[in-house]
Amino acid sequence: MKFDLSNVRGDLTGGITAGIVALPLALALGVASGMGPMAGLYGAIAVGFFASLFGGTPSQISGPTGPMVVVLAGLFASLSGNVELILTAVIVAGLFQIIFGFLGVGQYIRLVPYPVISGFMTGIGAIIIILQLGRLLGHEPPGGTLGALIYLPTALSDINISTLALGLGTLIVAYKWPPFLAKFIPGALAALIIGTLASFLLKGIPVLGNIPTGLPSLHLPVFDRSQLFLVLEAAFILAVLGAIDSLLTSLVADNMTRTRHDSNRELIGQGIGNTVAGLIGGIAGAGATMRTVVNIRSGGQQRLSGMTHALVLLAIVLGLSPLAANIPHAVLAGILVKVGLDIIDWSYLKRAHTGPRWDFALMLLVLGLTVFVDLITAVGVGVVLAALAYVRQVAQLQIEEVNRIPETFSDPEERALFKRAKGRISMFSFGGPLSFGAAADLGHHVREKVKHGSQILILDFSRVPTVDVSAAMAVETITTDAKASGRELVLCGANEAVQRVLENINAHQAGIRSFTTRQEALAYAVDKVEGPGPDLKSQSVPDINQ
Template sequence: MAAPNSYSAATLRGDLFGGLTAGIVALPLALAFGVASGAGAAAGLYGAIALGLVAALFGGTRVQISGPTGPMTVVFAAAIAALGGSFQMALAVVLLGGMLQIIFGLLKIGGLVRYIPYPVISGFMSGIGVIIILLQLAPLLGASPSPSPLQALARLPDTLAELNWHALVLGLMTFAIVWFTPMRISRYLPSPLLALCLCTLAAVLLGWQVPVIGEIPTGLPEFHLPQFSLAQWSLIFTLGLTLALLGTIDSLLTSLVADSITRTRHQPNKELIGQGLGNMLCAFIGGLPGAGATMRTVVNVNAGGRTRVSGMVHAVFLLALLLGLAPLAAQIPLAVLAGILVKVGIDILDYRLLKRIQGTPRPEVVIMLSVFALTVLVDLVIAVGVGVVLAMGLVTWRMAKTAHIHLEDDELLDVPNDPEHPGVRLVRLSGPLFFGSMAQMLDRMDKVDQVMQTRDIVLDCRGVDYMDLTAVFAIEDMLQKLQQKKLRPRLLLDDEALRQRLLGLQSNVFTEQTLCTSVEQVLQDCCNASDGR
């Protein structure tokens, strides 16, 4: 945050315009996300106000605008459905998610988000976009909504049978306004708000009978006490962890976008603590959980927002609307909100990767498509978990390919090869030795004892740049096996730290005699061993 003595009237003016503009953009989105979640429009506003204010006060990104987002809404809706429609237990999921975010921040793991492979993020976000679009098909057509994307597809014939032409026209009008409004107009009047006002006014004036939001409670939200159930604890924890991870990823990615625009650096761990506190407050007031919202953050910056004051202005503006203008929002048609959300779903799709999919390595495309399919058809948690495991497997396979093992005779050691001095088998190892490459090494080493006239086995590890515990134990077992076959194995190391680490294991195999540090030492040991047979 800027220093107090650098906060000027111009900065205040920019924060006011930025916060007000972001609040105007957030209003229809918060209402739409609230309705889409099944908790009601008011829950969307409560979440936008609580999270927007707390994250602005305690977060680590100066210009970030926080509130309900598409991915978080999908998870919360899934929580309500999975917990039998219990809103109080769904709030327990939000409370747990906020607590986990705070723990993430205290453990300083906020910077780890940059290590999530891009194909996983791409497939997940595109899957979320498709879910939003599928869930909004029914409201767009004037029919009753479905709780899951699969059910939305299965009920498509029934949805078409319930088609309300007035609702469809309103939805298409909304989508057209949001999509085609020129930038010179959107700069002063955001297209979602323009579409919300025009299409709602048209529905009222024309007297069209379409499903609407309905009554929104006025005044401050009521206190809610989240309810935990031991019988459902495993499910609550899983969903809470999903919210925490998704909110962490969503918020920190938005923070990176804000950094690139403002040329600043956010504090990721502080941001997680602020987001966690905000989501915990949402759990106690019945608000929708959320995260840093990319579109609203960009709108804030473009409108002049420069400090966390802009995020506070955004939240206070929404609170004023809730206290004074709730009756007007009750007449907003659900088809209008559906048109806005369909545009949000389309924007979430990762066109950056889709445009370059032909030139993308096939394994990474498989990871992206797998995460995408699992996100839409199965489960959000499974999708991310499978994606990360596949990405780790790909990295392991690629690293294993860089490990090289060569078997050579008498190239390094000038030991006489005669009956009195049996041959020396040299094994050159290079690259990383870890669990992924040890199978290759063990397969090759099985051939060593099949070579006649071999007494001394030298493993040249000077080209090894990494050795994990799996490799250490595998080499120890291999050396023991060679010794049992009356062979004399040695390791040639030039990494003194690795040598001391092996000696520190207090193994009968890793000794001063078997761990050599130079070619001369290996040569001398081989000759001494041959002379002393």
């Protein structure tokens, strides 16, 4: 493993700063997952260290994140708090990510459309806030988003004013902490310290309680046949969301450092980190945008910064964990509400009404599915709908190209040849990759637009780099229609790949003339319609529309 030590001072400064920022978030996200604060710290240490060591984004800081915690909290509720099975899901998620990296999946994950990303990130932010509302009111709501929402009226009927004041105060400190002080103590850490000290003046405030200290123990994977599908499903969701979260953060890091990350290597590093996290009792993690930004702004650029961040947290675990026992749940809830609010895509929500309505509707659909169904369904449905919408747009453009029957040509010779035909030739010029999206209407549009009285039909493939089977079958339909109506079909401009597909799929390809250029096809067609033969005027030409 090659290390770049050209920026040691900046990397150490960035790593230490990021470690301090990560402390309250790791504790809060660990509690939110149901696994406890130490699981959050162990996850931050393992993922933070190994993702930096083996990953493909040198300046990235990894650790527990909102999307991963939302999945873990749901799994915790589904498995009735079975820690070993939850850790098994984390280990398997890491193995999935390693496989993703070796298979080169990283380049495809980045193709997820922005409205889908915006919708599920906003949904995750909403889920985090919903899950913390009960704790802010002094209650411990049941697991799950719907359970927390259903329980909310009960919590509102019996509000613990002290807990609410402490949580809101923590939230205000985290948001309003002066920037000049943030250079020395980050806002989240200041909110954690101030909130914890303030809790000593209040009575009846629930706190974390006894927290074990020292090095973690080893947790080998455990498989329960009755719960195997649930564990594998959660592991796959964790792997996919962690991959998306990490690669989005990698793009942010690229923009700030003017570098380019290796997406597949990043997935392998994240996978190793999550596998180790599960083995030592930590929760799953991913690339963390806020911590990465803090690291880069503090001077961190290379792998050493992320590894330093993890070692800072390890030192805290070994020496200061007893102090964390006095941290109130309300303080962590206030910090998590800020995390949720930061995840929500406010910038897009403010401008959504000015953009395409379909994109905004897709974003809202993914948001709703994320909150009320599950994350993988939300992303899957969003990607499929976005892809179908894109195919439809491309198909419309391709059909518009088909409808542009060329009355004029840029080439004078082609224009002269087409005029000589006097309407006895119909030509259709296809544009761009001819795909299944346009195939359904292709034959219909050609049938409608072909000229009455035309004897030869020319299909121009000069601007078509590829065709799929659906498009080739549509061409076969056009071929059948042309032969049935007594017209001759001529192809021109098809490259070798297009010609091969058409010949292999089109059962009626035999007898169809094909020319390299459009001018050659026009010259042949003109000679054909002007040549000797029966008196065309005395014959009725079958109408392709009949």
